[in-house]
Amino acid sequence: MPLNEHEVLQTLMTWRSRILAAAWVVVHDTHAAEDIFQNVALKAMTRDVTFDSEAAARSWAFITARREGIDWLRKHKHKTQCLDDGILEILENDWLTEPAASTGTRVDALRECLDSVPENSKKLLRLRYFEGYSCEEVADQLGAGLNAVYKRVSRLHQSLKNCIEARIKRAGETL
Amino acid sequence: MMNEEQKQELLIRYLDDRLNPDERAQVSELLRTDPGAREFLRSVAEQAVTFADGERTLLAGQTELHARKQAPLAPTSSVVRVDFKSWLRPLIAAAVIVLLGIVLFRQIPTTEKRFVSVNKVIGSSQVFGFNGEVENAPNARTLLGSGDTLESQSCDSWIEMTLDDGLQMTVAGQSELNILDSKKDHRRFNLQHGSMWITPSSRTQTAPVTVYTPTIEVESQDTQFDLQTSKNTTIVRVNKGTATVRQHMDGSLVQVPEGSQVIASLRRNTPLEVFAQPTPINYWACDLWKAPEVRYGTWLEPNGIERARLGADPLPWPMKDREPLMLYAAALSVLGTSEHPVLMKEGGMLLVRGRTEKTARVRFGFSTQKMRGVFSGKFEIDVQPGDLASAGETWEVKLPLANFHALDPRLRSSPAGLELKTVYALTIEEDAGLEINHVELIPAAETN
Numbered sequence: 150m151p152l153n154e155h156e157v158l159q160t161l162m163t164w165r166s167r168i169l170a171a172a173w174v175v176v177h178d179t180h181a182a183e184d185i186f187q188n189v190a191l192k193a194m195t196r197d198v199t200f201d202s203e204a205a206a207r208s209w210a211f212i213t214a215r216r217e218g219i220d221w222l223r224k225h226k227h228k229t230q231c232l233d234d235g236i237l238e239i240l241e242n243d244w245l246t247e248p249a250a251s252t253g254t255r256v257d258a259l260r261e262c263l264d265s266v267p268e269n270s271k272k273l274l275r276l277r278y279f280e281g282y283s284c285e286e287v288a289d290q291l292g293a294g295l296n297a298v299y300k301r302v303s304r305l306h307q308s309l310k311n312c313i314e315a316r317i318k319r320a321g322e323t324l
Numbered sequence: 325m326m327n328e329e330q331k332q333e334l335l336i337r338y339l340d341d342r343l344n345p346d347e348r349a350q351v352s353e354l355l356r357t358d359p360g361a362r363e364f365l366r367s368v369a370e371q372a373v374t375f376a377d378g379e380r381t382l383l384a385g386q387t388e389l390h391a392r393k394q395a396p397l398a399p400t401s402s403v404v405r406v407d408f409k410s411w412l413r414p415l416i417a418a419a420v421i422v423l424l425g426i427v428l429f430r431q432i433p434t435t436e437k438r439f440v441s442v443n444k445v446i447g448s449s450q451v452f453g454f455n456g457e458v459e460n461a462p463n464a465r466t467l468l469g470s471g472d473t474l475e476s477q478s479c480d481s482w483i484e485m486t487l488d489d490g491l492q493m494t495v496a497g498q499s500e501l502n503i504l505d506s507k508k509d510h511r512r513f514n515l516q517h518g519s520m521w522i523t524p525s526s527r528t529q530t531a532p533v534t535v536y537t538p539t540i541e542v543e544s545q546d547t548q549f550d551l552q553t554s555k556n557t558t559i560v561r562v563n564k565g566t567a568t569v570r571q572h573m574d575g576s577l578v579q580v581p582e583g584s585q586v587i588a589s590l591r592r593n594t595p596l597e598v599f600a601q602p603t604p605i606n607y608w609a610c611d612l613w614k615a616p617e618v619r620y621g622t623w624l625e626p627n628g629i630e631r632a633r634l635g636a637d638p639l640p641w642p643m644k645d646r647e648p649l650m651l652y653a654a655a656l657s658v659l660g661t662s663e664h665p666v667l668m669k670e671g672g673m674l675l676v677r678g679r680t681e682k683t684a685r686v687r688f689g690f691s692t693q694k695m696r697g698v699f700s701g702k703f704e705i706d707v708q709p710g711d712l713a714s715a716g717e718t719w720e721v722k723l724p725l726a727n728f729h730a731l732d733p734r735l736r737s738s739p740a741g742l743e744l745k746t747v748y749a750l751t752i753e754e755d756a757g758l759e760i761n762h763v764e765l766i767p768a769a770e771t772n
Contacts (some may be wrong), residue, residue: 155583155600158696162564169377170369177339179376184741191667191695191741194603230341230348236355243362259374260526278372279379284340299340303332310367 151199152206160206161190166256167244168214174240175218175231179278185217204245211241254317262312270305277302331361339368377526438469439488439506446702446731447481448641448651449474460648470505476518478639479620479655479748480689480702480731487511490525491533494699496691497619497655497746510534519691519745521550521699524565539588540596543568549580550693552659556590559659561601563696571596583696604667604695604743610656610763619746621654624759629718636750636758654760655748667695668725670740671768676749677720681757683709688723688749692742700742701735703728718761 152160161168165186173182189210192198200206215237222231232240266274276287288298326334331354337343338351354361442462451459454471462483468474474495476483482496491511495501499518505511514536524530524546532545537553540560547565551558560569562580570577571588576595580586585601612632624633634656640648658666676688689704705728713719725739736742747763 154603158583166370166374169373170366173369173373174365177341179373182373183376184736187694187697187741191604194695230338230343232355233352236352239356240362240366243359243366255370256374259371260378263371263375263378274372274375275379279376284336284342299333299336303329303336306336306364306368306371307332309371310364313367 151201152203154194156203157193157200157206158190160200160203161186161193161210164207164210167247168210171211171237171241171244172214172218175215175237176221178281180281181221181225182218185214185221188217189213207245211245215241255313258313258316259309261316262309265312266305266309270301273298273301273305328360331358332364335361335365335368438467439511440468440472440493440503441486441488442466442468442474442483443486444484444732445481446483447476448478448639448649449476449481449483451475468503470503472503474501474503475499476501478641478651479653479691479746479750480687480704482691482699482702487530489530490528491530492521492523492525492698494521494523495519496521496699496702504536512536515551515553517554519550519552521548521693523548523698539572539590540586541570541572543570548698550699552657558588559585560588561585561696563698569596601696602664605662605664606667606669606672606765606767608658608662608666608744608765610658610661610747612656612760612762619655619657620748621760630759630761632761634760636755636760638755639750650753650755651750652752652755652758653748653750654758655746656760656763657746658744665695666744666765668692668739668742668744668765669767670726670738671724672740673722673724673766674747675720675722675762675764675766676747676760677718677762678749678758678760679716679718680712680751680759681715682754683712683715684751684754684756684758685709686712686749686751686756686758688721688747689728690739690747691745692736692739693745694736695741695743699735701730701732703730703739705729720762722766 168189169182169186172185173179176182176185192213193206193210198209200209219231273287273291276282276290277284282290284298284302285295288295291298334347334351334354343351355365443464445462445464449462451462451466451468452473452475453459454469459466462474474483476495476497476499479497482494485493487493496519499520500516501520502514502516504514510532512534516538520535522533522544530546532543534541534543535551537551537558538555539553539558542549542551542560544565544567547562547567549560549562549567551560560567560580562582562584564582566582567580568577569580569586573590573593574595578586578596578598580598583601584598586596586598588596612634620639621634621637624635627633634654636652636654639651639653641651674688674690680686685706685708687704687706689702691702692700694700705723707721711721728739730737744765749758749760751758
């Protein structure tokens with residue numbers, strides 16, 4: 150039996166952070182990624198698409214987000230360097246094969262980790278991912294060199310990744 | 325051979341769109357063959373969007389309130405483009421003010437029970453304090469507590485607030501919110517009339533909240549819902565989580581799950597019933613003569629040409645250090661006129677028929693929310709007298725949705741994909757005898 154509208158929406162919301170992230174990998178703009186997710190959810194509700202299973206809805210959502218992302222780049226004549234379809238598919242597959250149950254846990258862990266990030270690192274993330282500045286513009290604002298900004302961004306992401314994994318591991322041990 | 329750190333830096337440079345063709349090929353190869361590199365990229369993506377999500381809920385500013393008074397009116401015929409950089413600076417400044425506000429807010433002794441922090445005020449609003457004080461132009465530093473009443477007074481206004489536990493509340497249009505009390509584990513509000521959106525914190529668990537309206541009470545925890553109320557009807561739509569709704573009239577009690585809605589009306593005089601939220605439609609014509617819910621304005625006598633005439637009413641916009649600015653406004657709620665949510669799509673347009681007794685420029689606007697989601701701001705456009713008919717004659721304007729400009733582009737820069745909530749028209753400082761006779765949303769296929 151096909152999923153009803155409520156079940157489709159629930160699936161999309163459960164996978165929201167990953168679908169958003171997949172859209173972001175295409176457009177490199179967090180606000181555009183949010184709009185893309187919104188459009189995906191709308192299409193799922195308003196178009197004549199039916200899904201036999203949650204897996205089908207998930208897979209459709211990733212593909213639709215990718216296409217919407219590519220359309221967005223075209224429409225905005227963006228110079229964003231887009232990965233080819235084959236690689237985007239591999240990334241989507243990685244996302245899809247990670248257990249669904251871990252989605253919420255990962256997002257919660259990430260939020261906790263972000264809360265513990267020092268203010269100057271938050272500023273860096275804010276300028277780069279919320280205000281949408283390029284690394285060069287961030288470097289100008291912070292009075293730092295471009296390579297130094299690349300290093301800082303890269304290390305910050307790695308430390309957040311480590312923090313998330315540690316928290317998930319701790320949560321698993323306490324269960 | 326690159327080490328892990330070099331690979332990660334290469335990916336960060338790729339995300340910054342700074343690679344030459346050779347390096348791009350290198351990134352493609354890396355992602356195709358190295359699961360660790362893919363995992364890092366996926367993690368960066370998740371971190372970026374989650375961080376932006378958190379910032380979006382924190383962001384607030386009060387840039388529009390003063391800017392709008394002096395801003396030149398927007399042209400009718402072209403898309404108003406938002407200059408990112410020009411509004412970014414005041415927005416950052418406003419965000420700093422808000423953050424300072426939050427810091428100060430947290431330092432205030434809890435005995436004062438000022439647990440509501442105003443984040444953003446757009447348009448006309450007032451606070452009537454528990455101690456009798458009236459604040460004419462509340463701003464992003466205003467703190468509120470038990471006994472205070474907040475009024476969002478104009479059809480084009482809205483107020484965003486955060487509770488001390490992170491819960492986000494927005495009231496919009498003509499709304500009156502009484503802050504009742506804040507006990508340790510429960511917050512209570514009374515929405516006398518108007519529209520309200522409640523969104524739980526994405527980071528922490530929030531305390532249960534009860535909202536009273538003239539017809540019902542809604543109790544929820546960590547639930548995203550919106551409600552619209554008048555003196556005899558309330559509509560509650562739950563978009564995430566579950567809410568408990570009790571009808572005052574007969575005590576009937578229902579659980580409203582995610583994706584559902586409930587309508588309580590004194591006119592219906594029936595127990596509460598829960599329905600799935602209907603599917604959206606993208607064509608909507610407002611039959612004014614069927615007397616839809618008026619948000620602002622006065623019904624005028626039929627004049628032989630028009631059966632339905634909604635006249636603009638004066639609406640003072642209180643100012644802090646000067647006389648109030650007078651608006652003359654008429655506003656309609658979409659929710660009362662359509663059982664289905666009305667969805668705006670790219671290429672659509674709003675058709676409005678009306679007249680003015682004197683030549684005047686008219687500002688048209690509408691409020692929006694995400695489908696099954698949160699308030700998404702208001703959009704406006706000004707139409708010059710030359711684009712309307714002569715004084716006293718009926719005009720009909722077709723306003724492409726793409727030509728409306730967002731009052732807060734950060735919430736959403738384009739109305740496409742959003743739900744239409746209210747439509748309004750107003751003149752500023754001059755009573756031009758504005759009236760509205762018909763409003764219609766025409767989807768793209770029919771506008772060509």
